[in-house]
Amino acid sequence: MELWQSLLSGFAIAATPVNLMWAFVGCFIGTAVGVLPGIGPALTVAMLLPLTTQLPVTASMIMFAGIYYGAMYGGSTTSILLNTPGETGSMVTAMEGNLMAKNGRAGAALATAAIGSFVAGTIATVLVTLFAPYIAEWALKLGPPEYFALMLLAFTTVSAVLGASMLRGLVSLVLGLAIGLVGIDQISGTARYTLGVPELVDGIEVVLVAVGLFAVGEAMYSVMYEGRVRESENGMSSLWMTKSDWRRSWPAWLRGTALGFPFGTIPAGGTEIPTFLSYSAEKKLARDSSEFGTKGAIEGVAGPEAANNATVTAALVPLLTLGIPTSNTTAILLSAFQNYGIQPGPTLFQTSAALVWALIASLYIGNVMLLVLNLPLVGLWTKLLRVPRPALYAGILIFATVGVYGMRQSAFDLFLLFAIGLLGVVMRRFDFPTAPVIVGMILGPMAEAQMRNALSIGEGRWSVMIERPFSATVLAICVLLVLAPPLWRRFGPKGVLAGEAP
Amino acid sequence: MRRAQTFIGAGCLVLAVVMAAGAAQVHGEAGYAGVGPAFLPWVVSGAFLVFGVLLIAQDLRGRATATAPAPGEHRADWRAMAWVCAGLLLNAALIEHVGFVMSCALLFVVAARGFRLSMGLDAGVGRSARDAGVGLALSAPVYWMFTKGLGLTLPGLTANGWI
Numbered sequence: 001m002e003l004w005q006s007l008l009s010g011f012a013i014a015a016t017p018v019n020l021m022w023a024f025v026g027c028f029i030g031t032a033v034g035v036l037p038g039i040g041p042a043l044t045v046a047m048l049l050p051l052t053t054q055l056p057v058t059a060s061m062i063m064f065a066g067i068y069y070g071a072m073y074g075g076s077t078t079s080i081l082l083n084t085p086g087e088t089g090s091m092v093t094a095m096e097g098n099l100m101a102k103n104g105r106a107g108a109a110l111a112t113a114a115i116g117s118f119v120a121g122t123i124a125t126v127l128v129t130l131f132a133p134y135i136a137e138w139a140l141k142l143g144p145p146e147y148f149a150l151m152l153l154a155f156t157t158v159s160a161v162l163g164a165s166m167l168r169g170l171v172s173l174v175l176g177l178a179i180g181l182v183g184i185d186q187i188s189g190t191a192r193y194t195l196g197v198p199e200l201v202d203g204i205e206v207v208l209v210a211v212g213l214f215a216v217g218e219a220m221y222s223v224m225y226e227g228r229v230r231e232s233e234n235g236m237s238s239l240w241m242t243k244s245d246w247r248r249s250w251p252a253w254l255r256g257t258a259l260g261f262p263f264g265t266i267p268a269g270g271t272e273i274p275t276f277l278s279y280s281a282e283k284k285l286a287r288d289s290s291e292f293g294t295k296g297a298i299e300g301v302a303g304p305e306a307a308n309n310a311t312v313t314a315a316l317v318p319l320l321t322l323g324i325p326t327s328n329t330t331a332i333l334l335s336a337f338q339n340y341g342i343q344p345g346p347t348l349f350q351t352s353a354a355l356v357w358a359l360i361a362s363l364y365i366g367n368v369m370l371l372v373l374n375l376p377l378v379g380l381w382t383k384l385l386r387v388p389r390p391a392l393y394a395g396i397l398i399f400a401t402v403g404v405y406g407m408r409q410s411a412f413d414l415f416l417l418f419a420i421g422l423l424g425v426v427m428r429r430f431d432f433p434t435a436p437v438i439v440g441m442i443l444g445p446m447a448e449a450q451m452r453n454a455l456s457i458g459e460g461r462w463s464v465m466i467e468r469p470f471s472a473t474v475l476a477i478c479v480l481l482v483l484a485p486p487l488w489r490r491f492g493p494k495g496v497l498a499g500e501a502p
Numbered sequence: 503m504r505r506a507q508t509f510i511g512a513g514c515l516v517l518a519v520v521m522a523a524g525a526a527q528v529h530g531e532a533g534y535a536g537v538g539p540a541f542l543p544w545v546v547s548g549a550f551l552v553f554g555v556l557l558i559a560q561d562l563r564g565r566a567t568a569t570a571p572a573p574g575e576h577r578a579d580w581r582a583m584a585w586v587c588a589g590l591l592l593n594a595a596l597i598e599h600v601g602f603v604m605s606c607a608l609l610f611v612v613a614a615r616g617f618r619l620s621m622g623l624d625a626g627v628g629r630s631a632r633d634a635g636v637g638l639a640l641s642a643p644v645y646w647m648f649t650k651g652l653g654l655t656l657p658g659l660t661a662n663g664w665i
Contacts, residue, residue, distance in 0.1 A: 054653045167556055171514060178521060181546065185539040190530040190541060193521075216590065219613070224583045227620030289593045391616035391636060394589075394610040398641055401593060401606055406654045414594035421590070430506055448542045460536025 007129055010357025014365055019062055022055075022301040023362050026063035027369045030070020035078050035381045038218050039396055041071035042328035046210035047403030052339040058355055062362040064336055066369075067330055069121060069312050073291025073370045076113040076305055077381050080106060081234050090381070099296030101234035111239045112249045112298055113305040114374040119250075120257040120306035121367040124313035127261055129360055132349070136321040139346035144454035145464055147322075149471035149478070151447040154324050156478045158270070159436040166485070168432045176440020179204055186449050199412045206335045206442055208404050210328070212417045213434050215400040217424015219393040224425065226422065233385060239375060249302040252282050254304030263307075270327065270435070271311045278307035313363065320356060321342055321395040324443065326434050331442045507561040514554030521547035585616030601659030603641050610637030 013019060033044045045064050052060050060498040079094035080101050093113060142150075159169035182193045183203025194200040241249070256278045263274040282299040283292050291297035318324045323345035326329035337344050342352055349356055374381070404417050427434060458464025466472040525543035544625045589612030597605040611633045618625040642665075648654040649663060 050654055051652060167553060167560065170549070171510075171553045171557070174546055174553060175517075177542070178517065178546050178550075179542055185528075187528065188530040188539045190528055190539040192528050192539060193524045220583060220586055223586050223613075223616050223620045224578045224580070227579050227582060227617070227622070389621065390614040390623075390633075393617055394614040394633075394637070395640055397586075397590065397593075397609055397613050398606045398637075398644060401597070401602075401609065402644060402648055402654075402656070405597065405602075406648060409655050409657075411594055411598050414590075414597065418587070418590045419596060426510075430510060444542075452537060452541075455536055464592060 002291060003129065003133060006133075006353065006357045007361060009252070009354070010359075010361035011364075013058060013354060013358035014062060014361035019059060019358070019362065020060045020365070022063040023366050024369055026066020026068075027070040027366050027373055028066075029063075030067035031074035031077075031370065031373055031381060032072020032384060033067070034071035034076075036074075036387070036392065037078060037082065038222065038393065040075075040214065040329075041068050042210055042332050043214035044071070045329060045332045046207045047215070047399050049332070049336055049339065050081045050403060050406040052336055056356050057340045057342065060336065061333075061355065064333055065359055065362055066120040066366045069309065069363075069366070070335065070370055072309050072312050073114060073117050073374045074381065076117065076301075076308075077110060077374070077378060078111065078385065080109045080301070081236075081382060082232075082385060083493055091272070092279045093301055093308070096296045096298075096300030098234070099294065100298065101296070103295050104235070104237050105296065105298075106234050107237040107239040108241050108245050108298060109296070109301050110378055111241050111375065112245065112276070112302045114207050114371060114378075115241075116249065116256065116302045116306040116366050117374075118308040118371040119253045120260065120309040121313055122258050122364065123254075123369075124261050124264070124310040125360065125363045125367065128313060130315055131265075132317050132321050132360075133145070136346045136349040139249035139321050142322075142346070142470070143468070144450045144457060145468055145471040146474070148447060148450040148454050149465065149474035150322060151443055151450060153474050153478050153481075154326055154443060155319075155436075155447070156437065156481050157266075157324065158439045159433070160482050161477065165431075171277045172427070172432050173440045176437035177444040179191065179209060179437070180441035180444035186445060187452055197412075199410055199416075202408075204441075205407055206438065207407055207414075208413055208417055208432065209420055209441060210332055210438055211308075211400045211403050212420025213424040213427070213437065214328075215396050215415055216421025217428060219397055220421055220425045221428045222389070222393060225429070229319050236379070237383065239378070245298055248298050252278075252299040252302035253306040255281060255285075256303040256308075257310040259303075260307035260310030261314045264311040264326075265317045271308050274307040274311045275304040278303040316363075320348060320359075321346060323348075323446070325439060328438045331438045335442055347414050413429070446480065505561070508558050511554045511557030511561065514557060515552045518547050518550035521550060540568060579620045582616045585619065586613045589613040589616065596629035598657050601665060602645050602656040602658060603638065603665050606641035606644075607634060607637035610634075610640065 014023065028095060029044060030041060033039045033041065044067050048060075048064070048067075055063075076093050076097065079091070080097035097109045097113065100106065155173055155252060159173035160166045180203075182200055184191055184201060196263065243275055256274075259278045259281065260271075260274040263270075279300055282297070282303040283381045286297060286299055289297070315326050315330050318326055318333060319330045321344075323334065323343060342348070344356075351442055400417065401414065404413050405411070407413065424434070426432075427437075454464055455462070458467075465475060522544055525540050525547055528538075528540040528543055530539035589609045591610065593605050593609040596608070611630050614633045614637075615625050615630055618629065623629075645656055645658075646664070649656050649658075
């Protein structure tokens with residue numbers, strides 16, 4: 001009952017005309033950036049972070065949440081209609097969705113993706129509503145050693161488990177940690193790596209790194225390597241889903257949700273694994289799997305798209321209850337909270353209850369808005385796909401300037417932005433993942449503080465980390481995650497891992 | 503993509519040295535924790551060292567993970583890239599002198615030219631003149647929206663705050 005009360009009061013705040021407007025603005029911008037290739041939600045929220053100095057916290061968090069998963073809805077439109085996925089999470093949707101579109105079923109694919117996203121997003125929001133308060137309550141009992149272990153787990157999964165190569169992921173992570181080190185040490189107040197440059201004393205802003213890697217780096221990569229890539233656009237067709245489409249879609253939506261949600265809640269992040277698992281599950285379960293990879297199977301769009309949205313919504317659980325981000329976008333959302341002096345974590349549900357519940361309520365509202373925005377208005381979004389590439393990327397660079405310069409009015413930051421853009425090109429060219437950089441740089445200083453606090457509790461003994469059962473368990477999982485795949489590859493049955501990799 | 507990974511590995515080794523040099527300058531009380539502000543810098547430096555060596559070793563043994571180029575990827579187009587870089591650097595250098603609107607319109611023109619070159623499209627003077635119009639039509643409303651509407655500070659050319 002208490003839960004119900006809290007949720008209702010959340011709706012009371014989220015449903016005021018002003019906040020509804022911010023939710024709509026967020027959903028609208030989110031869908032647009034999801035549709036446009038080359039920009040994603042992490043970048044968009046990062047570019048809008050300077051607004052946090054002007055807007056009240058509830059308004060901006062509601063807007064950012066709208067952007068956060070509006071982009072997931074929009075991403076599926078691009079991956080179905082264009083031969084390039086709009087977002088990484090839509091990669092799997094692109095496989096079947098594109099084939100369906102090529103065979104004149106673009107409308108049905110778009111419909112099952114949008115409705116599936118709605119179903120999964122809503123179910124996942126209900127689950128967040130039900131479980132997040134309890135997880136927060138439980139998390140209150142965690143001390144620095146447990147937090148340090150959980151953050152280490154987030155580092156491990158983000159860098160070592162996702163992506164093609166563990167070594168590359170770890171290099172990216174260390175790079176992020178190194179960037180996070182620049183500036184004043186939180187605990188002792190010592191300056192580190194500032195080189196006497198006053199701009200560096202405050203540290204390097206996550207906005208700058210995110211915009212540099214995602215906007216500037218992306219634009220540079222595109223101009224250098226993708227000039228001759230031709231995109232082909234598929235024609236639209238009626239959005240109407242036949243009876244058999246519905247019958248085949250809804251179990252896939254539910255299965256996708258069931259697969260996606262757990263992946264979001266554990267500090268493991270990434271939508272690649274759940275969407276791919278959902279895809280292979282649908283392929284196995286389909287009565288007639290001959291459509292997969294040929295004509296395009298509707299289950300192959302419905303399942304992964306639902307899994308994608310469920311994961312994305314569930315990723316708010318570790319963010320809100322533990323303060324641990326597990327993806328690029330949640331990492332940026334965390335720094336948006338920090339701009340307001342709010343530290344997400346177990347106490348958030350007590351100290352900022354009104355904000356949290358308004359945010360959760362706005363997720364319900366946002367899902368409805370997005371369904372409306374994406375189904376009847378899909379024609380509007382497809383026009384966005386026709387923006388010529390020079391104008392698109394040159395425009396992105398202007399917005400990048402606003403985001404970075406607007407942060408602290410320093411031309412030095414624009415030069416730094418250029419340098420990080422170059423870094424982004426190198427990383428993209430040589431296949432180094434970017435998520436570990438962002439997560440490492442935001443979570444790094446927090447993890448360091450937890451580690452030093454834990455060691456203070458243990459009076460300098462490292463064994464304090466393994467004396468508590470919970471942190472010992474989590475650390476054991478970390479070790480297992482790093483050691484298991486290579487050992488498995490060497491000693492396990494041949495071809496098992498190879499068969500699973502996307 | 504052999505050799506490339508060796509260069510990146512070498513880059514990691516350089517970073518290891520840089521991080522170590524920085525770590526050596528950090529002085530701070532370790533206190534009860536037994537580890538002070540210099541601890542993580544040394545860990546990061548060590549990690550760069552280890553990963554750099556591993557990257558090089560992987561490459562020398564011919565086991566560098568394949569770096570998949572984008573579909574249809576051709577050689578790097580350095581000339582087009584130079585235009586985009588020039589746009590960004592000019593913007594950084596000029597923004598505080600000619601104001602946000604002018605500087606960003608210039609960025610738009612120069613960067614769009616780079617993209618046109620890379621795509622093999624017409625990149626003549628006429629095109630650039632039209633880009634200048636589009637760039638102004640984009641950067642000016644953005645400037646007004648953020649400075650007048652949302653209260654952000656962006657540099658202007660004139661005192662009245664419209665350009």
